[in-house]
Amino acid sequence: MGTSLLHIDLSALVANWRALDAVSGGSVETAAVVKADGYGTGAERAGRALFNAGVRTFFVAAVEEGVALRAALGPEPVINVFGGHMAGDQDMIADMALVPMLNSVEQITRHFEALPGKPFGIQLDSGMNRLGLEPVEWDAVRDIVVSAGPTLVMSHLACADEPDHPMNARQLTAFRAMTDGLPLRRSFAATGGILLGPEYHFDLTRPGIGLYGGLPYSDARPVVRLECPVIQIRDVAEGESVGYGNSWVAQSPSRIATIAAGYADGITRHISNAGTLFDGDTPCPLVGRVSMDLITVDVTHLPHAPKTLDLLCAHQRVDDLAEVGGTIGYEILTSLGHRYQRQYKA
CATH class of the missing domain: 3.20.20.10 (Alanine racemase)
Structure with a gap:
């Protein structure tokens, strides 16, 4: 997998419409x-x-x-x-x-x-x-x-x-x-x-x-999951820095995964050194700056070398990521890059 994979759950989309249609009431067109x-x-x-x-x-x-x-x-x-x-x-x-x-x-x-x-x-x-x-x-x-x-x-x-x-x-x-x-x-x-x-x-x-799947409809089912491939994992010694500007420095020996996604794909630089990706249920901190095509993630605590990490998933929905980036879920969704491979679930 060379590009990030955007999973889109059309059944969740339809379920959200049906639920809001029910709230609107039978005499109202939704x-x-x-x-x-x-x-x-x-x-x-x-x-x-x-x-x-x-x-x-x-x-x-x-x-x-x-x-x-x-x-x-x-x-x-x-x-x-x-x-x-x-x-x-x-x-x-x-x-x-x-x-x-x-x-x-x-x-x-x-x-x-x-x-x-x-x-x-x-x-x-x-x-x-x-x-x-x-x-x-x-x-x-x-x-x-x-x-x-x-x-x-x-x-x-x-x-x-x-x-x-x-x-x-x-x-x-x-x-x-x-x-x-x-x-x-x-x-x-x-x-x-x-x-x-x-x-x-x-x-x-x-x-x-x-x-x-966005607020203010808090009962919405999540519609998107963003799965990002790991290109490389490297060992970083204590005191070494990662990414542009030396903005993150390892405080102890670390393993850093570089993944294929960046601000050219609509991932805001405002989550640099603050965002989280997930390996299944396990959070992995984003370290260093988000660059154009790449993000670096600390996977030291994982017992295995992950092949992909999720930026959007059940554990981190669009509004969760938006809060970290100081924006709103609308901007996260509408910024999703066209370089992603889209995979639809009916």
Whole structure:
């Protein structure tokens, strides 16, 4: 084995979707977000598994992602594009039957002029100040937009991973003020919003990170395992250093395994001298700096010479590694490198 092996458990992915679908409730449609190449797991394979499990509505970030997903899934599912209708996108939107979530008056004008009568959704800004029409803009165009029949009107929560944050209730109030009483299908909740309770669910929920084993869905089954091959094991004498910058010095005679993975594979340098890999159930400390293609690991305590070590596994999930690296599970997942050999478990 010359490259690291990324194991992707599609059955766990589907189980996580079914569990979040159950939380959403029987009258609510549960979609799936597969942007960023399915959060690093491969959007086409993840999308097919979810489609076979019953998902009929998907969300991607950009039109190009929607084109690839449509090619993988065929004509049946609805594929919504969070980024909306950007300049030059009209041919791909029309040819691939994508549904842009229009985010501004400019995008509304572009879509209505370039693709009159074609499906669209609307994104409203309920307080996050990132994407979507602000209340005053929505008031100005609401009647025209509603008469054109959007397939969905949505907004996005800023603090859903903190259930007690007052921003959640403020945004809910703002979203309802903009949409109550209108004959529109509504969506407000991603993974965190689903867990906030039924008042956040509306007509459609759109889980993302929770499908792939990440927080805030703490009951999620792990979806990925990253198995890294050992290239070489060497003996290091007391006082000798390992890696760039002499940042780790052996305090006693040690055995150091060099494994084939590094920051070119999406492994953050922030876990240098702080991360852990696993030989089965046994933790092995990462020593020295993470370099472009290599990581060095202390295996002195192992009774054997390991052939592989796991960076992501049941003992260290994406959010555990993210905590060590000072980031979030989303970044760990979406940074998973394309040099990995991917192995899917159905």
